[in-house]
Amino acid sequence: MAEIPETSVLAIASHVxxxxxxxxxxxxxxxxxxxxxxxxxxxxxxxxTAYKQVKGRKTPADEITELYDGxxxxxxxxxxxxxxxxxxxxxxxxxxxxxARDLRFNAMTKPGSFFWVLDPVMGDEGRLYVSSxxxxxxxxxxxxxxxxxxxxxxxxxxxxxxxxxxxxxxxAITLLHRIHxxxxxxxxxxxxxxxxxxxxxxxxxxxxSTMRSDLSxxxxxxxxxxxxxxxxxxxxxxxxxxxxxxxEAALKAGxxxxxxxxxxxxxxxxxxxxxxxxxxxxxxMQSVLRNTMTARDKEIHRLEKVQSPGGVNSLNEGxxxxxxRDRQMKQHLRETKAAEVRVVRNVRDLVHPPVDEVYRAVAxxxxxxDPGTGDALPDELGVxxxxxGEGATHQT
Amino acid sequence: MAEIPETSVLAIASHVxxxxxxxxxxxxxxxxxxxxxxxxxxxxxxxxTAYKQVKGRKTPADEITELYDGxxxxxxxxxxxxxxxxxxxxxxxxxxxxxARDLRFNAMTKPGSFFWVLDPVMGDEGRLYVSSxxxxxxxxxxxxxxxxxxxxxxxxxxxxxxxxxxxxxxxAITLLHRIHxxxxxxxxxxxxxxxxxxxxxxxxxxxxSTMRSDLSxxxxxxxxxxxxxxxxxxxxxxxxxxxxxxxEAALKAGxxxxxxxxxxxxxxxxxxxxxxxxxxxxxxMQSVLRNTMTARDKEIHRLEKVQSPGGVNSLNEGxxxxxxRDRQMKQHLRETKAAEVRVVRNVRDLVHPPVDEVYRAVAxxxxxxDPGTGDALPDELGVxxxxxGEGATHQT
Numbered sequence: 114m115a116e117i118p119e120t121s122v123l124a125i126a127s128h129v130x131x132x133x134x135x136x137x138x139x140x141x142x143x144x145x146x147x148x149x150x151x152x153x154x155x156x157x158x159x160x161x162t163a164y165k166q167v168k169g170r171k172t173p174a175d176e177i178t179e180l181y182d183g184x185x186x187x188x189x190x191x192x193x194x195x196x197x198x199x200x201x202x203x204x205x206x207x208x209x210x211x212x213a214r215d216l217r218f219n220a221m222t223k224p225g226s227f228f229w230v231l232d233p234v235m236g237d238e239g240r241l242y243v244s245s246x247x248x249x250x251x252x253x254x255x256x257x258x259x260x261x262x263x264x265x266x267x268x269x270x271x272x273x274x275x276x277x278x279x280x281x282x283x284x285a286i287t288l289l290h291r292i293h294x295x296x297x298x299x300x301x302x303x304x305x306x307x308x309x310x311x312x313x314x315x316x317x318x319x320x321x322s323t324m325r326s327d328l329s330x331x332x333x334x335x336x337x338x339x340x341x342x343x344x345x346x347x348x349x350x351x352x353x354x355x356x357x358x359x360x361e362a363a364l365k366a367g368x369x370x371x372x373x374x375x376x377x378x379x380x381x382x383x384x385x386x387x388x389x390x391x392x393x394x395x396x397x398m399q400s401v402l403r404n405t406m407t408a409r410d411k412e413i414h415r416l417e418k419v420q421s422p423g424g425v426n427s428l429n430e431g432x433x434x435x436x437x438r439d440r441q442m443k444q445h446l447r448e449t450k451a452a453e454v455r456v457v458r459n460v461r462d463l464v465h466p467p468v469d470e471v472y473r474a475v476a477x478x479x480x481x482x483d484p485g486t487g488d489a490l491p492d493e494l495g496v497x498x499x500x501x502g503e504g505a506t507h508q509t
Numbered sequence: 510m511a512e513i514p515e516t517s518v519l520a521i522a523s524h525v526x527x528x529x530x531x532x533x534x535x536x537x538x539x540x541x542x543x544x545x546x547x548x549x550x551x552x553x554x555x556x557x558t559a560y561k562q563v564k565g566r567k568t569p570a571d572e573i574t575e576l577y578d579g580x581x582x583x584x585x586x587x588x589x590x591x592x593x594x595x596x597x598x599x600x601x602x603x604x605x606x607x608x609a610r611d612l613r614f615n616a617m618t619k620p621g622s623f624f625w626v627l628d629p630v631m632g633d634e635g636r637l638y639v640s641s642x643x644x645x646x647x648x649x650x651x652x653x654x655x656x657x658x659x660x661x662x663x664x665x666x667x668x669x670x671x672x673x674x675x676x677x678x679x680x681a682i683t684l685l686h687r688i689h690x691x692x693x694x695x696x697x698x699x700x701x702x703x704x705x706x707x708x709x710x711x712x713x714x715x716x717x718s719t720m721r722s723d724l725s726x727x728x729x730x731x732x733x734x735x736x737x738x739x740x741x742x743x744x745x746x747x748x749x750x751x752x753x754x755x756x757e758a759a760l761k762a763g764x765x766x767x768x769x770x771x772x773x774x775x776x777x778x779x780x781x782x783x784x785x786x787x788x789x790x791x792x793x794m795q796s797v798l799r800n801t802m803t804a805r806d807k808e809i810h811r812l813e814k815v816q817s818p819g820g821v822n823s824l825n826e827g828x829x830x831x832x833x834r835d836r837q838m839k840q841h842l843r844e845t846k847a848a849e850v851r852v853v854r855n856v857r858d859l860v861h862p863p864v865d866e867v868y869r870a871v872a873x874x875x876x877x878x879d880p881g882t883g884d885a886l887p888d889e890l891g892v893x894x895x896x897x898g899e900g901a902t903h904q905t
Contacts (some may be wrong), residue, residue, distance in 0.1 A: 119854070123526075126900060130519075130547045130576050131585040139549075144537050144853050151526045152533075157572075159579025168579030176553075176565075180526050183555025183564030187842050189527040446583050457540050458515070503800065 117361045121149045121191065121317050123184075123216070125177070126198030126232075126349065128154035129169075134161040134346035134455045135199055141456060142353035143196075145463050148360075151192070153180050155200050163345045164449050170172050174204035181212045192216055193227065196356050198349060200439075201243075206250035213257050216461035218376050226374035228360075231258040232352045235267050237302075255293035259373045260359070260387075264302035276303075279477065282320065283330065290324040296373035297359075297387050298330075301351055304339070315339040319395065320477065320480040323385045325378045333382040337395050342408055346454055347398065354394040354463065362386035381476065388474035398464035404462070405455045413450040512774035513757045517545045517587065519580075521605050522594030522745065523571070524550035524630075528849045530742035531595055531759075532555040535749035537852060538591075541859050542753040547588070551596050559741045559837075560845050570600035577608045577823065588612055589623065592752050594745060595630040596638075603648035609653050610724070624756075627654040628748045629722050630661050631700075651689035655754070655769045656783075658748050660698035672699075675873065679717065679726065686720040693719050693755075693783050694726075698745055700735070711735040715791065721774045728873035729778040733791050736802055742850055743794065749791040750859065758782035777872065784870040792862035800858070803853040807848040869895035886903045 122143055127135030136152045155177065158169035184190040195213055198204045213229050222229035226377045233251045236242045248270050255261065255271065269276050272285035282303070289295045299321040317339045322330040363374040363386045376385055456463070510537045518539055523531030532548045551573065554565035580586040591609055596602045609625050616623035619828045629647045644666050651657065651667065665672055668681035678699070685691045695717040713735045718726040759770040759782045772781055852859070 120565055128548075128550075130549050131583075141537070141540050145541075145856075147854055147856075149853055152524075153526050154550075155523075157550065157568075157576065158555075159576045160583055160585055163587075164583050166579075166583060167576050168582070171576075172553075179564050179566075180553065180555045183562075184527055186564070187527075187558075187562060187846075188839070189556055189846065388785055443584070450583075450585060457545055458543055460541075460543075476847050 117147050117257075117357055119149070119363050120193045120357070121151070122190045122356060123151050123153070123190070123195045123212070124353075125153045125155060125195070125200075125212070126248075126426050127156040127158065127201075128152070129158045129161050131160045132345065132450075133350075133456050135349055138346040138349040138454070138456060139196060139198065139356075140351035142350055142463055143357055145460050146354075146357040148357055149259065150191070151184065151402070153177055155198075155205055161314075161345045164446060171201040172205070174202065174208040177208045178197045178211070181215075184216070190216065194356055194360060195227070195229045196231045196232070196352055197229070198352065199246065203244065203246040204252040206247055206254065210250075210254040210257065213254070217257060219438075223370070225363075225368060225370045225374060228363075228374060229257065229260045230260045230262065230347065230352060230356050230359075231255075232262045233267050233271060235263075235270060237264055237266055239266055241270075253290065253310070255295055258293075258295060260297035260299065260355070261289070261295060261399060262299050262301055262348070262355065264348070265300060265304075266302075268298075268300045283332065283477075286320075286322050286330045286332065287328075290322070290330055294328070296375050297321070299355070299391060301348060314398055319391060321387050321391055321474075322382070323376055323387045326375075327378075327490070331380075331382040331385060333385065333388045333391075333474040334477045335388075335472050335474050336392055337399055337472050338366060342400055342406055342409065342452060344402060344405065344452055344454055346451075347402065350401070350454065350456065351394060354397055355390060358390035358393045359386060362390045367457075383474045383476050390488045391465045392472055392474055396470040397463050399470045399472070400462040400467045401454065401456060401459045404459050405452070408455050409451045413448060415450070416447055511551070512541050513753055514760050515543075515545070516589045516753070516756050517547070518752060519549070519551045519588045519591045519592075519608070520584070520594075520749075521591070521608070523552040523554065523597075524548070525554045525557050527556045528741065529852050531745055531747075533593065534742040534745040535592060535752075537641055538746055538749035538859055539753055541856050542750075543757075544753055547580065547585070547713065549573055551594075551601055556617050557741045559739070560842055561652075567597040568601070570598065570604040573604045574600060574607070577611075578764060581611070582654060586612065586615070590752055590756060591623070591625045592628070592748055594628045594748065594855070596643065599640065599642040599646040602650065604644055606646075606650040606653065606702065607734050609650070613653060619766070621759075621764060621766045621770060624655045624759075624770060625653065626656045626658065626748060626752050626755075627651075628658045628744065629663050630744070631659075631666060633660055633662055635662055637666075637800070651691055654689075654691060656693035656695065656751070657685070657691060658695050658697055658751065661696060661700075662698075664694075664696045677810075679728065679873075681714075682726045682728065683724075683875065686718070686726055687724045690724070692771050695751070695783065697789060715787060717781075717787055717870075718778070719776075719783045722771075723774075727778040727781060729777075729781065729784045729787075729870040730873045731784075731787055731791055731868050731870050733795055733868050736798055738802055738848060740798060740801065740848055740850055741845075743798065746794060746797070746850065746852065747790060748773060750793055751786060754786035754789045755782060758786045779870045779872050781870075788868055788870055789862045791868045792866040793859050795866045795868070796858040796863045797850065797852060797855045798875050800855050801848070804851050805847045809844060812843055812847070821897070847892070 124136050124139050129137050136154055140150045140152050156171045158167050160167055197209045216227050255501055265276055270283055272288045274285040276282050276285055286298055289298055303318040303320055316336045319335045321330045366386045368374040520532050520535050525533050533552055536548050552561050552567045556563055593605045612623050634679045661672055662679055669683045670681040672678050673680055682694055685694055697715055699714040712732050715731045718728045762782045764770040
């Protein structure tokens, strides 16, 4: 194993029995990289919501607080890092914020000894899938986070800035750095299509920044090919890998006693530990997703064969409207199951980012548009398709 | 990775945020060996109970049933195996039994396609640590299990037989095979001390049996050195490794289409897949525990240094009675934390049982005592210390 220095992480996110999303994804990914993970689960569901039907229970905020109090009373809360993901209510967001502040307070005399990665899970592709009071609840926490991992839509919500091109992107990131003193940002989800014409083989861009001491951004961008398939939990895989790889890169850069692991101003965007970490994260992810895609296609092919008329599992639930709906639902369930990320069987790719998956960060020389006039300066990012923020990760 | 054939496991046990017991242990161990694990958590606690204080919640039986129903409605319950552990109430034991029967029913036309490993967690060293109505609840499930993993005390409870020597041991195992048609049994916990004189360097014995077609036992025994330290969660590590290694051994032996993976009568005790699996399990465990012991001793030594008078963390909570109690509790908490099993950092030992940890099964030629007279025949196991059943695993 590529040994990452001993790291203790508190992971607060959802738990599903079947499949790999939330903590069910993040815990295994971080453990595979050698991190000690303490998981507090914000929901206990049978499966993730892409199946379109789910049973289980949301964890009330007071139970999350109680679990943390249990850790605290036994001196088990000496975490180096925290990763927070999906919260089912604004109260849970607030409870998570209180926990983070308590951990930050404990680490006050030792700068750099606690680091919070906040994944502000709110929605995607212009659609909010949490209650609307969660948006201000997250905004109120941004000042306490070290790194946030929004997709394009979530970055827009948090910065109150519509991201349409590189200048508005730069503006949004600048605002988040400046207003919230937020050291690191990675937008996991910019989908580019040159000249606004969607192409079949699309590219996804991940854009990150670690601010300078004057709060100005240091932007880098990494492009990866998109897969023509929707995978659930890839945002959680991205976050978990980022926790491990950023820890590794920050320690290598000697930043472990520096508040927020903020690199000196002399470090160029593409040499940031955040950029280096993201490169490794994407190498692992692309390989795992490619292998998942292959396994999924094989399974779908197998299903088509057994479901063909006369096949052993042919879906003959009648021909009426109900029968058709039933057949479509079964088909959907099987395809969703086939697309579960093969993370367990591809653990090698997590531990050793494949050398044939090289994605390099490039600097983004973003200039802010004058927000007054909305004038966008020419940008070198190409036209950023509006509303295409499905995650480097949640790909259609 | 030593690839074990693709296996999907439903794991029903406890979950703790901090530390490694129950599903928090078993899920990672099985995933490390490449198994797909779906976890349903019977409790959500902050930490395990050896800390002597814990916060959190027991999962009500109906929530466990609901999670399973959620899997079932989306056709996600096509499990190859099930591992069940700690249940906080008799109702939960019954709910787990219903789930196992449903999975068994689904597999009815395909013998060997579903296998249930039942760890009947009830107590240890003569002490019950669950509600007493859990004992009959487990007894009622034995007919449906394929393999049970009791410690000595639990084997006594389930067989209504006091185990004092090899003949009563044989009697207990024979009863479990005969009355419950229980194919496989491993007693994880016989502590031997020759001539009944406890020695400092004690040996633990694990005794297993796969019944023959006439329901008679095929007993084997494996001895391992005991560690002079109590570790929590080692029973769960044993169970999780056994799931993976028995699956591997049974498939290698071509038993995957044989009901209960029952070996032909011609197979000798020491050549049973169960014996082969247990050898690998113990090799992995002994190495992980040895490394844990080393890390623990180092940590205890470090704590002693910083807590010495004048040390930075010296425990000066006053000298009154309360101060002493407070100091003792803090000491206990720190020592318990130091003894958490280092499973994440020793994943190599799980995947590749170390070649320098070789524990071989030997046949046990047990003859049953006549239960009427209690006459024990001379035994080749040595005297089995009564009440020493702390697990190959929960070691003091």
